[in-house]
Amino acid sequence: SQQGEEDPQALSIQEGENATMNCSYKTSINNLQWYRQNSGRGLVHLILIRSNEREKHSGRLRVTLDTSKKSSSLLITASRAADTASYFCATASGAGSYQLTFGKGTKLSVIP
Amino acid sequence: NAGVTQTPKFRVLKTGQSMTLLCAQDMNHEYMYWYRQDPGMGLRLIHYSVGEGTTAKGEVPDGYNVSRLKKQNFLLGLESAAPSQTSVYFCASSIPRGRRNTEAFFGQGTRLTVV
Numbered sequence: 063s064q065q066g067e068e069d070p071q072a073l074s075i076q077e078g079e080n081a082t083m084n085c086s087y088k089t090s091i092n093n094l095q096w097y098r099q100n101s102g103r104g105l106v107h108l109i110l111i112r113s114n115e116r117e118k119h120s121g122r123l124r125v126t127l128d129t130s131k132k133s134s135s136l137l138i139t140a141s142r143a144a145d146t147a148s149y150f151c152a153t154a155s156g157a158g159s160y161q162l163t164f165g166k167g168t169k170l171s172v173i174p
Numbered sequence: 175n176a177g178v179t180q181t182p183k184f185r186v187l188k189t190g191q192s193m194t195l196l197c198a199q200d201m202n203h204e205y206m207y208w209y210r211q212d213p214g215m216g217l218r219l220i221h222y223s224v225g226e227g228t229t230a231k232g233e234v235p236d237g238y239n240v241s242r243l244k245k246q247n248f249l250l251g252l253e254s255a256a257p258s259q260t261s262v263y264f265c266a267s268s269i270p271r272g273r274r275n276t277e278a279f280f281g282q283g284t285r286l287t288v289v
Binding site: 092093095097102103104105106107110112150152154160161162163164165166167 | 178205207209214215216217218219222224233264266268269274275276277278279280281282283
């Protein structure tokens, strides 16, 4: 079964608002990653957080990781219409972090 | 720098036909992956490879075979295509030698329809 589960499955917000997506996983991990997918395209890496980190920032993105609860959240601040996409969390586990397992994704719609 | 290149981009197969999807990466990555993406299911791992000459099964390996004879190439084969294999297939690569905790790079996908 898939490791990560994103919540909510779909999210619709107004431009300028913040968007928060959550991810829960089942087993221990080496790192957790967030990816973005525009309709019909390949996935693009956004940010990686290691298992010993609790928070990470990259531009308008903020990711938190709570390994005790096996959960992560992705916050996109001051959203733009161009942020409309599907967002996936992926967990890396195994001795060499080679098992990269994805959740089902959150579909974000940002309304201009 | 091409990154990860998948060929073909689109293909229509008849039930029972065979085909091979090619994935090529030029980043000297050790790990390569094949995923399928179906509506509402996210990405599911089919097979993966942690190095040249090695392959391993993922979550949904049945009906697929893979080979990694060269480090830069990862081939996904369908021996006898079935309508249930209609999907979008993505290849990815990651982990340069000597590093850990790095991101994966994805190809643009292959849209396969089995009729």
